[in-house]
Amino acid sequence: MTSGSDLLLLGDIVRRERGSIRTGPFGTTLKASEYAPVGVPVVSVGEVGYGTFRIHKETRRVGPEVLKRLPVYRLNVGDIVFARKGSVDRCATVRDAQEGWFLGSDGIRVRLGRGSQVNPIYLGYALRAADVRRWLLRNATGTTMATLNQDLLESVPVWIPERREQDRIASALEDASGLIDALEGLIAKKRDVKQGMMQELLTGNSRLPGFTGKWELLPVADNSHLKARIGWQGLTTGEYLTSGEYRLVGGTDFKNGHVNWGSTAFVDKWRFDQDKNIQLVNGDVLITKDGTIGKVAIVDSMPGPSTLNSGVFVLRPKRDAYDSGFIYWMLRSRVFEEFVAGLSAGSTITHLYQRDLVTLELLVPPTLEEQAAISRILTDADVEIVALERRLESARGVKVGIMQELLTGRTRLPVKEEA
Incomplete structure (x- = not known):
């Protein structure tokens, strides 16, 4: 971190600007019975992001009676709140007082005084700078979970021009x-x-x-070449190469419905030649059958010869039975999500079998x-x-x-x- 006369400790800055650093109210101060279904959202660890607060369905709230009893924990515009446990480098600045916020027990608030010569927006960004975040993570206390306390926060070095x-x-x-x-x-x-x-x-x-024209029912398996690597075919992770000509595509390489070619492993030519049925071509539709089952990707912009890893089906139409791109979108829709969910029937399934896809029928143009x-x-x-x-x-x-x-x-x- 840059040294010099403009590098100050946060505690000194806050004291100089007649502000304060305060931890949130603990259980003895704010009781569980005082949380309300409506009211001001409580800023706890789950609400503090990197620069913004996030309200979600689990966000707790407090009503006007708590605000009246504990006004010191009401947050003002310009206040900066840190998560006290876990990702202690997370902090966010209060931007909008329209709804209001209340400091949770696992938060720490930094507040500058009125008329401060430090811009609170600048200070919020400065406390999210990479050097400061690294310093917090390096110096946080706690054996099982990183913990931030007031003394440590006061010791954070911040560059203030x-x-x-x-x-x-x-x-x-x-x-x-x-x-x-x-x-x-x-x-x-x-x-x-x-x-x-x-x-x-x-x-x-x-x-x-x-x-x-009326849409028609398409039995997908009957109209497709549906193939996968037979077992592992003796393939071991020790054969994975970091570079080469022949790519090995697995379900972990799926990203937003496409193959992330930058993440694939490589194999030797004999492994690629081992099974022609799983050598990929542009337009192939891929479906994961192990792990997170039912993930779908389409093969496009293939940079070179590629074959399937274990755990993935390749789907190709027989005799122009359907358009691969259309089936890809159907498999990314709720129709296929509901089909996969229906296979589990309330239980957790860890494998998608070829016999399961035999029952898949889709309405198509x-x-x-x-x-x-x-x-x-x-x-x-x-x-x-x-x-x-x-x-x-x-x-x-x-x-x-x-x-x-x-x-x-x-x-x-x-x-x-x-x-």
Whole structure:
């Protein structure tokens, strides 16, 4: 971490700015009977993220009688809350007082005084900088679970430039955060739209222009070449290679319905040649049969010769019986989820057998043209989401880089002299 006159201890900063660091109320102060079904959400470990709070169905709440009895634990805009146990490097800044927040027993609040010369938004970012997070994880107490206490938090070194530079840094990081929030919101919206399209197009509720005719029942196994590696065929993990020409695809390589070619292992040529039935081609549909069963991926943009690992079925149509892309989307829909759930009948199943898929029947459009048209629409929607996700990943990387440079003093932002 950068050293220098601007590197201060958090406790000294808070005291200088006439603020406080406070732990949440313990059980003797706030009783379980005082939690309410409605009211102000309590910020506990589960609500503290990296920069934001998250309300979920398990979030506890307190009513007005608790707020009146324990007003010191009511959170204000600008307060920074840390998780006291577990991921002690997590902290978030209170941004909105419209609903209000209440400090939970497993949280620690950092509050600057009124009229402080430290920008609370800047301080929140500074306390989430990589150097600070590493320091917290390295120095946290506890044998079975990392624990953060007030004395340790007061000892955190934080880089604090003069106020005008703080404001500029905070503004730059807020802009970066705003872009990330906008992309996250857009991706969520696109996903909802795609889900709605799947519900309409994969059930026949909505038909594409120019297509008519009654949908037909397709017995999937009867119309498919359904293959998998026979046992392990003697294949051992000791044969996995980190590089090579012949890839080995397993269920752990599935990512968002596609094969993550960057994560696959490799095998020797004789292993690839061992079974032609499981040598992959673009357009193959893959289904996991072990572990997390029923995961689906489609083979596309295959970078080279590839074969299946154990635990995966490959599905190919017989004699143009169906469009592979359409069946892929059907298998990623609720129809297949319900089929797999129905196999368990209330118990946990750990293996999907070929005989199980023999019972799978799907309603499909009567022509390959309509199936392919539906597949293209859903694939285009998916491609758009993937592109947005890449932009989001890039934006997050840029923000991390900006934080690393600006919150340590390694890169300085010039400030204009006041007239």
